[in-house]
Amino acid sequence: DAGITQSPRHKVTETGTPVTLRCHQTENHRYMYWYRQDPGHGLRLIHYSYGVKDTDKGEVSDGYSVSRSKTEDFLLTLESATSSQTSVYFCAISESGAHEQYFGPGTRLTVT
Amino acid sequence: KQEVTQIPAALSVPEGENLVLNCSFTDSAIYNLQWFRQDPGKGLTSLLLIQSSQREQTSGRLNASLDKSSGRSTLYIAASQPGDSATYLCAVRRRDSSYKLIFGSGTRLLVRP
Numbered sequence: 001d002a003g004i005t006q007s008p009r010h011k012v013t014e015t016g017t018p019v020t021l022r023c024h025q026t027e028n029h030r031y032m033y034w035y036r037q038d039p040g041h042g043l044r045l046i047h048y049s050y051g052v053k054d055t056d057k058g059e060v061s062d063g064y065s066v067s068r069s070k071t072e073d074f075l076l077t078l079e080s081a082t083s084s085q086t087s088v089y090f091c092a093i094s095e096s097g098a099h100e101q102y103f104g105p106g107t108r109l110t111v112t
Numbered sequence: 113k114q115e116v117t118q119i120p121a122a123l124s125v126p127e128g129e130n131l132v133l134n135c136s137f138t139d140s141a142i143y144n145l146q147w148f149r150q151d152p153g154k155g156l157t158s159l160l161l162i163q164s165s166q167r168e169q170t171s172g173r174l175n176a177s178l179d180k181s182s183g184r185s186t187l188y189i190a191a192s193q194p195g196d197s198a199t200y201l202c203a204v205r206r207r208d209s210s211y212k213l214i215f216g217s218g219t220r221l222l223v224r225p
Contacts, residue, residue: 058212096211097205097211098143098205099161100146100158101158101213
């Protein structure tokens with residue numbers, strides 16, 4: 001298995017609070033991704049990174065920001081959580097944009 | 113806009129059957145296609161990556177085929193086992209600078225003992 005960890009694995013938070021999810025990889029892959037998975041919508045890309053300090057938006061980026069200060073870490077921040085952001089969040093990595101993506105175990109976030 | 117469809121949404125078969133899962137996509141301009149497996153409450157496990165120039169790719173009891181011109185891929189599972197029970201997702205990678213993956217909604221497979 002690719003060395004990808006996500007923390008926390010579960011989180012319950014209140015509407016309006018900031019939340020940061022962390023993805024950590026030990027594979028030294030250049031690309032990192034954040035997805036959310038929801039019933040009826042499948043997996044959707046939030047943001048991705050193609051190098052340290054290089055990030056771009058995915059299809060559902062509103063309300064989310066990301067940062068990547070080191071190759072191994074990619075942070076996803078919800079500045080002010082809303083109930084619509086209740087979801088399972090997955091991090092993924094790949095050597096390049098065209099290579100296989102490998103997924104982390106996921107973080108289940110509940111916003112009450 | 114690329115759309116990826118997987119039919120059926122759910123499938124139940126007895127152990128030992130050979131089965132085919134279908135994936136269709138609307139835009140043939142893809143870079144490659146990736147099949148994943150997802151167990152309940154878990155992340156996605158990559159099964160096979162098939163390049164746009166390839167017709168098929170094999171790994172153990174799994175065989176994926178790709179027909180770009182018709183916008184279709186199939187995942188063939190030979191001699192199914194209860195341990196194969198999971199949701200199977202296909203995703204196509206766009207042939208542009210973003211290389212973004214577009215996912216289908218998956219086929220939920222149950223292999224009955």
